[in-house]
Amino acid sequence: MQIFNRKAALMDYLTSKKTTNSSIGFVPTMGALHKGHQSLMIQSVNENDITVVSIFVNPTQFNNPEDLEKYPRDLDADILKIQDISPNIILFAPTVEDIYEGKIISQSFDFDGLENKMEGKFRPGHFDGVGTIVKRLFEIVNPTKAYFGEKDFQQVQIVKKMVEKNHLPVTIVVCPIYREINNLAMSSRNERLTLQQKEEAGVIYKILNGAKAKFVNNSAKKTAEWVTNEFEKNKNFTLEYFEIADEETLSTCTRKVKNKKYRAFIAVFINNVRLIDTISLN
Ligand code: PAF
Numbered sequence: 001m002q003i004f005n006r007k008a009a010l011m012d013y014l015t016s017k018k019t020t021n022s023s024i025g026f027v028p029t030m031g032a033l034h035k036g037h038q039s040l041m042i043q044s045v046n047e048n049d050i051t052v053v054s055i056f057v058n059p060t061q062f063n064n065p066e067d068l069e070k071y072p073r074d075l076d077a078d079i080l081k082i083q084d085i086s087p088n089i090i091l092f093a094p095t096v097e098d099i100y101e102g103k104i105i106s107q108s109f110d111f112d113g114l115e116n117k118m119e120g121k122f123r124p125g126h127f128d129g130v131g132t133i134v135k136r137l138f139e140i141v142n143p144t145k146a147y148f149g150e151k152d153f154q155q156v157q158i159v160k161k162m163v164e165k166n167h168l169p170v171t172i173v174v175c176p177i178y179r180e181i182n183n184l185a186m187s188s189r190n191e192r193l194t195l196q197q198k199e200e201a202g203v204i205y206k207i208l209n210g211a212k213a214k215f216v217n218n219s220a221k222k223t224a225e226w227v228t229n230e231f232e233k234n235k236n237f238t239l240e241y242f243e244i245a246d247e248e249t250l251s252t253c254t255r256k257v258k259n260k261k262y263r264a265f266i267a268v269f270i271n272n273v274r275l276i277d278t279i280s281l282n
Helices: 007-017 035-047 065-070 075-085 096-100 126-141 150-165 188-192 195-200 202-217 220-233
Strands: 024-029 050-055 090-092 145-149 171-175 237-246 262-270 273-280
Touching: 007 050, 007 090, 007 126, 024 035, 024 126, 035 050, 035 075, 035 145, 035 171, 050 075, 050 126, 090 126, 126 150, 145 150, 150 171, 150 262, 150 273, 188 273, 195 202, 202 220, 202 237, 202 262, 202 273, 220 237, 220 262
Parallel strands: 024 050, 024 145, 050 090, 145 171
Antiparallel strands: 237 262, 262 273
């Protein structure tokens, strides 16, 4: 497997490999890979001539230094998981210095307000960090298609907006959420949960699914009240937010409008591990 730690070497290699018609699929990750990441890699390998996976724990998207410090990292295990999918995948695992060249700061973006809701409200600066790194990685890899998981639905909308506003020649492919047997959405952060907490965390999806059923005959407000109540019964969990929003604009649903697509979004703490999940309500 080809592994690059420097952007210049990766760019030279891709230039030498790429012919006029060849396509590059790109899967950006922060490592601690799981089956969800592997499903993105499989799709990229099936759809492109070349697949590049990046592993980079991006400091500018963490608003909480403890979260950055505790973010799980295991490059050797990740390499094996990538090789399991295909030894032809190219891995880019750069250093912070290679990416930020001594200036670990985010670019400021205008995502037409998408950045101020939910994750953006509770994690100030997060989406400027995401926009900065994804744009930089796109400039290095120059992908034809880039693959993102639906679990980070708001991130996907932000990346799409960034691509549109900067006229970047890349197609964003959104892949379904991969879940554990108890329906806990797969996430690198799950590694920080004990087995028992992982088991209990299945309740997040159960409540989301319950909210979907409630929303059929109830307002967004009533549905949110029900969700808050359910979490109050589960003392090991602290609900940070539950929100029903328009899928496209991410504006809060205050009154249901026929034919609009709605989605529920949730962020929950188990001890100090923060998990997010989402479900389509249509
Ligand atoms: O979703 C992630 O893992 C990260 O936000 C991403 C897209 C790799 C950017 O650092």
